[in-house]
Amino acid sequence: MRETDLVIVGAGAAGLSAASEAAKHGLSVTVLDDNLLPGGQYFRRLPTSYRHTKETVFDKERARADALYATTGQKGVTYLNDAVVWEAPEDGVLAFARGADSGRIRAKLTIIASGAHDRPAPFPGWTLPGVVTAGGLQNLLKGQRVIPGRRAVVAGNGPLVLLVGATLARAGAELREVVEAAPILKRLAGSIADLLAMPKIVRQAADYRLAIMKSGAKLRTGWTVIEARGANELEEVVLAPIDEAGKVNRSRSRTVKADLLVVGFGLMPSIEMVRLMDCKLEWKPLRGGWVPVRGANFETSRPGVLAVGDGAGIGGVEMALREGKLAGVIAAERLGKLSRDQAASLKAPIQSEIAKVETFRRGLERLYAMPPAFLDLLTPETIVCRCEDVTAGELRARQDAGFGSTAALKGTTRTTMGRCQGRNCLRTLLALIAQASGQPIDQVMMPRPRLPARLVTIGDLLQEELPPIEMPKDPHLPRGEQVS
Amino acid sequence: MTGFRITDGIDRGTAFQFTCDGEAVTAYPGESIAAALMAAGHRRTRVSARSQMSRGLYCGMGVCWECIMVVDGKPAVRACMTPAEPGMKVQTQHGVGPGDGA
Ligand SMILES: Cc1cc2nc3c(=O)[nH]c(=O)nc-3n(C[C@H](O)[C@H](O)[C@H](O)COP(=O)(O)OP(=O)(O)OC[C@H]3O[C@@H](n4cnc5c(N)ncnc54)[C@H](O)[C@@H]3O)c2cc1C
Numbered sequence: 383m384r385e386t387d388l389v390i391v392g393a394g395a396a397g398l399s400a401a402s403e404a405a406k407h408g409l410s411v412t413v414l415d416d417n418l419l420p421g422g423q424y425f426r427r428l429p430t431s432y433r434h435t436k437e438t439v440f441d442k443e444r445a446r447a448d449a450l451y452a453t454t455g456q457k458g459v460t461y462l463n464d465a466v467v468w469e470a471p472e473d474g475v476l477a478f479a480r481g482a483d484s485g486r487i488r489a490k491l492t493i494i495a496s497g498a499h500d501r502p503a504p505f506p507g508w509t510l511p512g513v514v515t516a517g518g519l520q521n522l523l524k525g526q527r528v529i530p531g532r533r534a535v536v537a538g539n540g541p542l543v544l545l546v547g548a549t550l551a552r553a554g555a556e557l558r559e560v561v562e563a564a565p566i567l568k569r570l571a572g573s574i575a576d577l578l579a580m581p582k583i584v585r586q587a588a589d590y591r592l593a594i595m596k597s598g599a600k601l602r603t604g605w606t607v608i609e610a611r612g613a614n615e616l617e618e619v620v621l622a623p624i625d626e627a628g629k630v631n632r633s634r635s636r637t638v639k640a641d642l643l644v645v646g647f648g649l650m651p652s653i654e655m656v657r658l659m660d661c662k663l664e665w666k667p668l669r670g671g672w673v674p675v676r677g678a679n680f681e682t683s684r685p686g687v688l689a690v691g692d693g694a695g696i697g698g699v700e701m702a703l704r705e706g707k708l709a710g711v712i713a714a715e716r717l718g719k720l721s722r723d724q725a726a727s728l729k730a731p732i733q734s735e736i737a738k739v740e741t742f743r744r745g746l747e748r749l750y751a752m753p754p755a756f757l758d759l760l761t762p763e764t765i766v767c768r769c770e771d772v773t774a775g776e777l778r779a780r781q782d783a784g785f786g787s788t789a790a791l792k793g794t795t796r797t798t799m800g801r802c803q804g805r806n807c808l809r810t811l812l813a814l815i816a817q818a819s820g821q822p823i824d825q826v827m828m829p830r831p832r833l834p835a836r837l838v839t840i841g842d843l844l845q846e847e848l849p850p851i852e853m854p855k856d857p858h859l860p861r862g863e864q865v866s
Numbered sequence: 867m868t869g870f871r872i873t874d875g876i877d878r879g880t881a882f883q884f885t886c887d888g889e890a891v892t893a894y895p896g897e898s899i900a901a902a903l904m905a906a907g908h909r910r911t912r913v914s915a916r917s918q919m920s921r922g923l924y925c926g927m928g929v930c931w932e933c934i935m936v937v938d939g940k941p942a943v944r945a946c947m948t949p950a951e952p953g954m955k956v957q958t959q960h961g962v963g964p965g966d967g968a
């Protein structure tokens with residue numbers, strides 16, 4: 383079994399910052415990530431064989447990105463790419479699948495920096511090719527410099543909406559409409575004081591807005607997507623006004639021809655590892671839903687397991703970078719590489735920056751807050767579970783027939799049991815149950831966490847070298863007992 | 867209706883070809899199968915098993931499994947996470963395999 387002082391799950395902004403800081407103070411650090419290249423989502427990297435011939439508007443983050451990528455070669459850091467962490471078999475041990483190199487790793491401390499994914503927002507037609515998530519669009523831009531369509535509409539709720547609109551405008555797509563569900567222009571005055579804690583981000587947002595306006599696209603606030611249509615691919619998008627109570631006004635709907643619809647209704651933390659490790663969770667809707675409960679030093683309810691970055695609650699890249707760095711200091715202190723005083727003086731400046739990001743987040747959350755009204759958009763034919771093709775109508779029929787619990791709906795329809803492991807449907811399923819039962823969503827039972835945390839192949843697992851199994855002499859006796 | 871590559875500021879190296887459902891598709895070293903297909907205007911990656919619905923790239927980060935295709939005979943390969951290679955044979959996935967190509 384591999385051994386390391388500190389193991390980190392995730393080579394994104396948070397994980398790599400933590401690794402860099404911890405290794406600087408003398409810890410041996412191993413970073414595991416399931417992508418081929420380091421960087422996570424925000425710092426997704428172009429293929430290493432691509433050459434930059436000049437700086438463009440898409441290269442603004444190159445310096446920070448290169449510094450993060452360099453962490454993978456830093457002294458004391460072992461970076462394992464293409465490694466899926468799928469289980470925590472015992473305290474301090476993680477199991478990972480990595481082809482012929484699959485195995486286990488034992489560490490004195492564990493940091494989960496697992497990041498996030500787009501929150502599913504089902505509406506009729508959301509499964510058509512040509513409908514992609516905001517995160518997915520940004521990933522294609524950053525990792526591939528490819529735009530997956532030409533005539534584009536962006537719809538959603540949250541800061542990624544403006545960002546994606548600007549991306550498409552700058553890339554030269556025919557951007558038609560950018561619609562943000564929350565009435566952010568009306569609310570701006572009430573949020574701006576907090577937002578200005580991060581003036582750079584406010585300036586960026588203003589630039590995004592300008593890029594969208596200059597492209598000739600319509601930017602609407604208080605509007606949302608209600609339907610996507612097309613035979614085998616996206617052909618048109620239906621948009622409608624939505625009020626602050628979440629009510630859609632269909633009588634004022636507009637239909638727009640488009641071959642690309644980017645939807646971004648916020649992100650959800652990837653909590654599969656902390657769930658497997660039995661860490662206590664709490665419901666924080668403004669941070670993306672279920673998040674691990676953390677103590678002052680980012681420690682979860684499981685001693686020796688820390689959680690940072692978007693995986694511990696959506697905070698954005700600026701938060702992830704700083705939480706990661708702070709976690710690196712915390713780890714070095716806990717494992718005796720820094721005295722209390724040394725650690726305290728390193729922590730103080732990071733903590734004051736985190737406080738600023740927190741203030742900014744509060745402003746952002748007030749600006750974008752939306753009531754959860756997605757269920758009103760579901761028709762009986764709307765797919766809820768993409769993997770198993772389960773519709774809202776099927777689920778509601780089971781609920782009406784008295785099979786309304788999480789377990790019953792799952793067992794009778796296979797919702798949440800497909801390849802995505804519930805990432806695209808569990809949230810909707812919980813919301814449907816909450817609606818029918820009148821319970822608050824955080825009271826609805828979650829399905830039990832199951833192995834593997836992320837999909838792995840049996841072939842990979844068979845590569846793992848395990849200690850030989852001791853067979854009893856008499857196979858009818860329990861293991862360890864001898865025939866007398 | 868098609869997607870496109872942003873070429874400004876990037877030298878991708880030397881292009882090569884692979885096939886998707888028998889048709890030639892251009893790609894660059896390191897480019898994902900999904901990116902090359904998007905740029906070629908091929909957006910349906912699979913047809914779902916139960917309802918025969920067309921699906922394509924959705925999350926772009928490896929967690930939704932909507933972009934799975936049959937690659938060199940191996941089903942359920944995520945096109946968004948897998949680099950294209952010269953001569954690769956990619957097929958639309960129908961249910962759990964290549965189906966009849968219809
Ligand atoms: C698809 C996507 C695109 C985004 N694009 C932008 C953007 O352009 N601009 C912006 O401001 N914000 C963007 N965000 C928000 C972004 O998540 C954060 O700003 C930032 O990336 C958070 O950093 P992080 O280190 O917490 O997580 P991430 O950067 O997500 O890194 C987490 C890493 O952990 C890996 N991982 C998780 N679980 C496992 C496991 N079990 N085994 C192995 N590896 C694992 C993930 O694959 C990932 O590489 C995006 C979010 C998503 C989901």
Ligand code: FES
Nearest residue numbers: 924926930931946
């Ligand atoms: S698009 Fe989601 S896994 Fe590839």
